Amino acid sequence: MSISLSSTSPLLLRRTAAITDEEFRELRDFIYAKCGIWVDEKRKYLFENRFGKRLNELGLKNFGDYLQLLRHAPGRDREMQIVFELVTTNETSLYRDTKQLDGFKTHILLPLLAEQRKANRLEINIWSAGCSSGEEPYTLSIMLHEELGLDLKRWKIQITGCDLSPAMVAKAKSGVYSEYSFKTTPENIKRKYFTTVKDGLKVTPAVAALTSFSVLNLNDVLAVKRIPKSHVVFCRNVIIYFDDAMKKKVVGSFYENLAPGGFLVLGHSETLHKISSAFRPKFISGAVAYQKI
Structure with a gap:
């Protein structure tokens, strides 16, 4: 598995609400605590775009609302599976390397x-x-x-x-x-x-x-x-x-x-x-x- 926030993601094609510095740190730290994946602050704009489409799908106005969903909503466990999908990019092949x-x-x-x-x-x-x-x-x-x-x-x-x-x-x-x-x-x-x-x-x-x-x-x-x-x-x-x-x-x-x-x-x-x-x-x-x- 190769984990990254790739600029080639199709999610980058759709712009949504901007993520504040505080929201970025909170969401990044929340994900890190769950799975250990660390996103550097230099990747903030990619992080914003990667999750932007998901906010639109859920009808959420900002990343603060999304954090509340992840922490408290009844379906948060299922949503975490989607989070894991959004923070992992899988580039592989048979007989790789x-x-x-x-x-x-x-x-x-x-x-x-x-x-x-x-x-x-x-x-x-x-x-x-x-x-x-x-x-x-x-x-x-x-x-x-x-x-x-x-x-x-x-x-x-x-x-x-x-x-x-x-x-x-x-x-x-x-x-x-x-x-x-x-x-x-x-x-x-x-x-x-x-x-x-x-x-x-x-x-x-x-x-x-x-x-x-x-x-x-x-x-x-x-x-x-x-x-x-x-x-x-x-x-x-x-x-x-x-x-x-x-x-x-x-x-x-x-x-x-x-x-x-x-x-x-x-x-x-x-x-x-x-x-x-x-x-x-x-x-x-x-x-x-x-x-x-």
Whole structure:
């Protein structure tokens, strides 16, 4: 999942009531307290436009009224789901960042499979935290199919995909994607693991069988604790949008979730520098992964 207030949003095409400095700070702080996403004051005008259309839909005159709705209205829980949709932008694809995935395969996945075989523990758990519309978990499932082949039936594999956005989780569960999602996918993989349906290409049942999807707020410590213990956590292009306090909280949760020696895989622009010293950096083909010490 990539979280941002993108200037390309269609919501920017419609202007509404201006947001005051005080309203901006109150709404920003309210959202931060709920999900840990931090919006810098330099993004105020984008924040204003992103929520402007929602105010029109609700017939509200100003952002103060919207804050009152979020705090006190009977339907505030459902409205918070819409808020999460408005503050997350999901830019992803199958086989995204192939160089990093190749490094993951060579330096993490294959040694992990060999280690599990040697210990006679034919089990792999991977957590995709911020899975967006599901492309990353399905990519990981396909990679395991490719590596294990017919031997896959002997293994117990679970790829857990979680995202803040209910709409993205619903799309992930459907497993149907347009051509845009395949822009970096090898043609042979596309033919082998997807079938043509009315709305695009649908992942095969065998690939879907290794995955599960649910809505999860990484700021919810108790919910995070219910994620199965993982050998690998993928959290690419998510924590860069958190402040340092939230980064430390989330990375601490990943550390607790990981099995001894497990790996945390972040996006290229993300680092644990000054965030955590509980991991050992491991260079994987031009990228860095972090191993639990």
